[in-house]
Amino acid sequence: MENRELRRRVDEELARGEECMRRLQRSMDEQGTSRPELRDLLARDVLTSLANVRCLLKSEESWSAEPPPVAAGVTESPRSICSSPLGDFYDKNSGTVFGDQERREVRKKRKTLPKWTEQVCINGETGPEGLLDDGYSWRKYGQKDILGAKYPRAYYRCTHKYTQACEAAKLVQRSDQNPSVFDITYRGKHTCNQSVQPLPPAATFQETQHQQQQPPLDQLQFQPQLLLNFKSELKVKTEGLDAEAKPTSEASFSFPLTPENQQEQQQHSFDQLISSVSPSFVSPATTSDSNYYIFPCGMENPHLHASESDLTDIISAATSATNSPIVDLDFPLESLELSHDLSFDVGEYF
DNA sequence: TATATTTGACCCAG
DNA sequence: CTGGGTCAAATATA
Numbered sequence: 001m002e003n004r005e006l007r008r009r010v011d012e013e014l015a016r017g018e019e020c021m022r023r024l025q026r027s028m029d030e031q032g033t034s035r036p037e038l039r040d041l042l043a044r045d046v047l048t049s050l051a052n053v054r055c056l057l058k059s060e061e062s063w064s065a066e067p068p069p070v071a072a073g074v075t076e077s078p079r080s081i082c083s084s085p086l087g088d089f090y091d092k093n094s095g096t097v098f099g100d101q102e103r104r105e106v107r108k109k110r111k112t113l114p115k116w117t118e119q120v121c122i123n124g125e126t127g128p129e130g131l132l133d134d135g136y137s138w139r140k141y142g143q144k145d146i147l148g149a150k151y152p153r154a155y156y157r158c159t160h161k162y163t164q165a166c167e168a169a170k171l172v173q174r175s176d177q178n179p180s181v182f183d184i185t186y187r188g189k190h191t192c193n194q195s196v197q198p199l200p201p202a203a204t205f206q207e208t209q210h211q212q213q214q215p216p217l218d219q220l221q222f223q224p225q226l227l228l229n230f231k232s233e234l235k236v237k238t239e240g241l242d243a244e245a246k247p248t249s250e251a252s253f254s255f256p257l258t259p260e261n262q263q264e265q266q267q268h269s270f271d272q273l274i275s276s277v278s279p280s281f282v283s284p285a286t287t288s289d290s291n292y293y294i295f296p297c298g299m300e301n302p303h304l305h306a307s308e309s310d311l312t313d314i315i316s317a318a319t320s321a322t323n324s325p326i327v328d329l330d331f332p333l334e335s336l337e338l339s340h341d342l343s344f345d346v347g348e349y350f
Numbered sequence: 351t352a353t354a355t356t357t358g359a360c361c362c363a364g
Numbered sequence: 365c366t367g368g369g370t371c372a373a374a375t376a377t378a
Contacts, residue, residue: 140355142370155369159354171369355376361369 113167113188119175120182136190138170150176158192166192 024042142155151174158166167188175181 139353141372143355143357144368144370147367153368157370351378353376353378356374358371358373360371362366363368364366 115185115187117183117185120184121178121180136168136192146173149173151179158190160192164192166190168192 021042027042137159138156139159139161140154140156143152144155146153153171153173156170156172158168160166161169168186168190169188170184170186173183173185175183
């Protein structure tokens with residue numbers, strides 16, 4: 001990407017951060033009238049903007065060091081810009097036994113698989129249903145108690161790992177500080193062609209995005225609010241998703257925001273939820289070696305709430321699309337302006 | 351019966 | 365040596 005363009009986008013993000021900061025400041029000034037969740041939202045916005053800037057800079061950095069691979073016939077995920085995706089490294093079907101050297105290779109490759117993290121907030125009112133089913137089937141293959149973490153970490157791989165050599169995997173960690181927040185780290189892209197995959201809205205969504213060919217960085221995914229901006233569209237365009245997505249959500253599940261003492265009981269249902277939580281509700285910010293996506297919390301605003309089914313639609317749409325083996329759902333950076341507007345929308349608190 | 355989850359054991363990078 | 369990640373046998377579920 002050209003420096004000029006990068007600069008422009010960094011400026012945009014900084015401006016956005018400043019704007020949020022100003023609103024936050026105003027919000028703090030009018031104590032009593034504004035709700036704390038708004039401040040939280042704004043603070044998040046600021047952080048996200050900063051993170052986006054970092055992401056931009058990091059992307060630029062990694063590109064100069066290692067040009068993004070041009071995958072033939074495959075649209076590379078915008079998330080993978082910070083690392084290079086690698087092909088299959090494991091063949092259980094063949095019963096191949098790796099030697100020491102080969103094992104090391106496997107580890108090495110695993111390490112370099114594209115990796116990004118999302119923070120998913122389970123909203124008390126919308127519940128987890130809306131986050132269920134990202135259109136991919138995951139299989140839990142392990143769970144570990146992590147040192148210093150209150151909750152165990154769950155490991156999932158794509159169900160089609162062995163049948164279609166799909167290397168997509170995710171690990172899910174419930175946040176210590178905020179049990180309604182889950183850190184979901186994805187690794188590798190889905191290369192499988194899942195039959196149960198609901199028709200991703202990506203195609204139709206991309207149509208609305210003028211189907212323009214974006215350079216990789218342009219495909220970076222940003223503010224989650226952006227998705228909400230398109231909620232109405234998605235709601236329409238993801239019709240038919242429900243039939244596919246609901247079965248999971250119909251599992252016995254109750255996951256309201258609850259006090260600590262109730263969370264134990266919800267642990268297993270949490271796992272159910274996690275196994276299908278969206279991989280791609282977006283808002284990346286880079287950490288040192290991965291992209292970081294933050295799922296918005298504090299959606300108490302009725303304008304954001306819409307209905308539960310709405311949220312399900314949005315999430316299903318967004319998630320099945322982004323990681324879709326058929327087509328990636330990408331949000332061009334240019335669309336950020338829209339999210340700014342939404343922030344105001346959100347903030348009809350003002 | 352097929353498929354998914356659980357869970358203790360194992361591997362290995364740091 | 366420790367702890368994160370994975371394997372795979374046992375078990376559960378559809």
